Amino acid sequence: MKNIVNVNEVQKRKVKEGIEMCVLAWGGSLMMTQVFFKKGTASDPHSHKHEQLSYVVKGDFTYIIDDKRYEVKQGHSIYIPPNVPHWVEAITDGILVDVFTPIREDFLKKGD
Template sequence: MRTFSNADQVAARKIKEGIEMKVLVWSGKLMMTQVSFKKGAVGDLHSHPHEQISYVVEGELTYTVGEEKYHMKAGSVVYVPSNVKHQVEALADAVLLDVFTPIREDYLPHPT
């Protein structure tokens, strides 16, 4: 459980080339992460049992959810239902805030 953080003080984890994630807060059934993309980075097409909301803090992306493609820029928000395949492509450097319910156990920091 982490109920308070400052994104500048959270260590980033490399997801793949051009994509880094910070797990900001989590408790109960909610989790928030910050994901940074370099222009041209493409996330893997994937699905998971968690519901997800993604908010674009800065930049520009193409966000695919199921068969729908969304052109997203700062201020855009998208909902991703449970078990629906989705993918992100960065059209410019970008930052997303992702909220998950329930929490992504696979994202929790490993004990040291």
């Protein structure tokens, strides 16, 4: 459990070219991450058992969730149900805060 985390003190890890993330606070069944995107980059299509909320801190993004397209920008949030295929593309440089339940154990195995 990490219940107090300063994003400026957490090392970012490369997800893929143009995308970096860091694990912020987690405990119980909740986890928060911050993800940094370069313009034009996209996550790989994926699904997971976790419920996910994403909040756009900065930038413009396109989400594809279960083949439906959503355009979101700074100040928007979006819900992604468990086990639903999805991916996100950065239209501009941007930052997302993602919250998961249950916690992403796979993220903790990478050094946090």
